[in-house]
Amino acid sequence: MSSSDSLILALDAMGGDDAPAMVIDGAALALERSSGIRFLLAGDENRLRPLLARHGELEKACELLHTEEFVSGDAKPSVALRQGRNSSMRLVIDAVRDGRAAAAISAGNTGALMAMAKVVLRTLPAIDRPAIASVLPSRQRPVVMLDLGANVDCSAENLVQFAVMGEVYARAVLDVEKPRIGLLNVGTEEVKGDNVVREAATLLRDSPLDIDYAGFVEGNDVIDGVVDVIVTDGFTGNVALKIAEGTASLYADALRNAFRGSLRGKLAYLIGRSALGGLRAKFDPRLYNGAMFLGVNGVVVKSHGGTDAIGFAAAIKAAVDIARRGTNERIIEGMAALVTEPDPAETAAR
Amino acid sequence: MSSSDSLILALDAMGGDDAPAMVIDGAALALERSSGIRFLLAGDENRLRPLLARHGELEKACELLHTEEFVSGDAKPSVALRQGRNSSMRLVIDAVRDGRAAAAISAGNTGALMAMAKVVLRTLPAIDRPAIASVLPSRQRPVVMLDLGANVDCSAENLVQFAVMGEVYARAVLDVEKPRIGLLNVGTEEVKGDNVVREAATLLRDSPLDIDYAGFVEGNDVIDGVVDVIVTDGFTGNVALKIAEGTASLYADALRNAFRGSLRGKLAYLIGRSALGGLRAKFDPRLYNGAMFLGVNGVVVKSHGGTDAIGFAAAIKAAVDIARRGTNERIIEGMAALVTEPDPAETAAR
Numbered sequence: 001m002s003s004s005d006s007l008i009l010a011l012d013a014m015g016g017d018d019a020p021a022m023v024i025d026g027a028a029l030a031l032e033r034s035s036g037i038r039f040l041l042a043g044d045e046n047r048l049r050p051l052l053a054r055h056g057e058l059e060k061a062c063e064l065l066h067t068e069e070f071v072s073g074d075a076k077p078s079v080a081l082r083q084g085r086n087s088s089m090r091l092v093i094d095a096v097r098d099g100r101a102a103a104a105i106s107a108g109n110t111g112a113l114m115a116m117a118k119v120v121l122r123t124l125p126a127i128d129r130p131a132i133a134s135v136l137p138s139r140q141r142p143v144v145m146l147d148l149g150a151n152v153d154c155s156a157e158n159l160v161q162f163a164v165m166g167e168v169y170a171r172a173v174l175d176v177e178k179p180r181i182g183l184l185n186v187g188t189e190e191v192k193g194d195n196v197v198r199e200a201a202t203l204l205r206d207s208p209l210d211i212d213y214a215g216f217v218e219g220n221d222v223i224d225g226v227v228d229v230i231v232t233d234g235f236t237g238n239v240a241l242k243i244a245e246g247t248a249s250l251y252a253d254a255l256r257n258a259f260r261g262s263l264r265g266k267l268a269y270l271i272g273r274s275a276l277g278g279l280r281a282k283f284d285p286r287l288y289n290g291a292m293f294l295g296v297n298g299v300v301v302k303s304h305g306g307t308d309a310i311g312f313a314a315a316i317k318a319a320v321d322i323a324r325r326g327t328n329e330r331i332i333e334g335m336a337a338l339v340t341e342p343d344p345a346e347t348a349a350r
Numbered sequence: 351m352s353s354s355d356s357l358i359l360a361l362d363a364m365g366g367d368d369a370p371a372m373v374i375d376g377a378a379l380a381l382e383r384s385s386g387i388r389f390l391l392a393g394d395e396n397r398l399r400p401l402l403a404r405h406g407e408l409e410k411a412c413e414l415l416h417t418e419e420f421v422s423g424d425a426k427p428s429v430a431l432r433q434g435r436n437s438s439m440r441l442v443i444d445a446v447r448d449g450r451a452a453a454a455i456s457a458g459n460t461g462a463l464m465a466m467a468k469v470v471l472r473t474l475p476a477i478d479r480p481a482i483a484s485v486l487p488s489r490q491r492p493v494v495m496l497d498l499g500a501n502v503d504c505s506a507e508n509l510v511q512f513a514v515m516g517e518v519y520a521r522a523v524l525d526v527e528k529p530r531i532g533l534l535n536v537g538t539e540e541v542k543g544d545n546v547v548r549e550a551a552t553l554l555r556d557s558p559l560d561i562d563y564a565g566f567v568e569g570n571d572v573i574d575g576v577v578d579v580i581v582t583d584g585f586t587g588n589v590a591l592k593i594a595e596g597t598a599s600l601y602a603d604a605l606r607n608a609f610r611g612s613l614r615g616k617l618a619y620l621i622g623r624s625a626l627g628g629l630r631a632k633f634d635p636r637l638y639n640g641a642m643f644l645g646v647n648g649v650v651v652k653s654h655g656g657t658d659a660i661g662f663a664a665a666i667k668a669a670v671d672i673a674r675r676g677t678n679e680r681i682i683e684g685m686a687a688l689v690t691e692p693d694p695a696e697t698a699a700r
Binding site for chain 2: 074076138139149152153184186189191192193194195218219220221222223224232234235236238239240241242243244245246247248249250251252253254255258259261262264265267268269271272273274275276278279282283
């Protein structure tokens, strides 16, 4: 994408609850950890310059794309698309389209970001609808789950495309050679579920694709990590993700209160601190921040809106991995196998 | 239902992973805690008698319904319905139909139990489809959630009926005077979600029913307890429940391992034990065991198949509360308000 040796990442400096400070601090952290990266920073120069002044190294690695416009968190995607042509969010997507950046990262409005990514970058050949995919912790090892909310209604064909994209994504980011794919359902027996998942299961089972389809998985299997890739529609995936995050946060808070609530609790915490610290690090949701828009023709990573610098740095790291491993190119190859009789005219028209 | 002063509960002694011992031990525990209850115990007398001999008080409070047949965990509902007419599961449902028991409780095959309940007991007037409802812990207070898996495909009208049943159920079991109802969705804005949830939202908002509809809620709101009743289709509800249970169990196990993994951890556990014990009690899934089949004409409570005696006792307690509070009668009243122009002929035909 970029003509220089560095990997250039375009950051929407104005997206997210604590932007732009959180974005700048996150970029500084990411720069310490990844070598050979540079940033295009889209946002209000007057607000960004003073923040950058605190990070000498980062300032040298940044080029500013000045704009005073940004997409608000509650803007409708269609409105953001029409009226946000000079927004910080749009500038980072444009930078990816024009090859000036290898990836765009934003913690702003998810719907608006997806709409811009679809319209400006277009979808990959043979993909009808992009999906939001993320890496999540599980009992055994990290797993990939999609769709996390881009498509509330899905056909069986959509789910099959998600499976293929998820398989390639898992190989790229989890370093799993042959990821096992599971379809999320209410039971593991073939008769379970609605027509869409059952038809998707048949398509995947009978597919000539070289993927390891493991069958249906249930909600608890997601957490237990029995497969590497969990495929579901955007409605169920979004609810599942928020339920898991909410439950984890409920437990973490209850644990904290239990320790703080008494002298014995405080003492126990002081003694057990190191053991508990390891636990926290293992499940820290910030370290899993950064969902990819799989299926658009360019790397776009969505950070949680409420994250902090540590979380935003993780999203940048995810984008770096995805771009360096040629994930999108590998998805194009993977999808090509799905199209049994490719139509060059149709492919060219996209 | 019963002509005696005691409340009679019919227990499927052969359902569940650790049946029948778990059922007998659970019944003994429940008998210690609830006064004025008796049991009909359906199962193999030769296996039940020796177990009952260990519990003198329980033996006196039990009447056996002998059968050697039972419904296996992997039986198809249609097969169980046809071939299981003399199964322990069917005998407890029949006992409710005939007024010999106020409630049936089983830890067996969920699909078979629902099929038998629907066919033998029929659905309540104005209810198209029964739903599985359960009480779950949340950050603030216990909440009711439905459907947890009876209906993978739901119409807007189904969701509205679930909302009404859930409202009445919450009043009966949570002691909340005016429960707040939320529709589970991928966002709280009106434009979010698929057509079914959006139409259900319109129906609930414009309804003349005296219920407190609070709008859309997201996955994390379920855990935070922002409403008293969460309404969703059986696909999403089933996945959500299993994700929440899986996440809770993952954290509990990780915490245990953290404490056990080092000498400092063990010492911390010994000192903080009482504080942590309170935490465990608050979220112990066994205490929330017992899902009700809302909308069938009789009280049927489903226990987790993998539960132990403590969990089964909780399911019995749930059935006692539901029966004593006249939950089904209150649902009939609540649903009557939904039917604006009741058709006596249709109601009689059910």
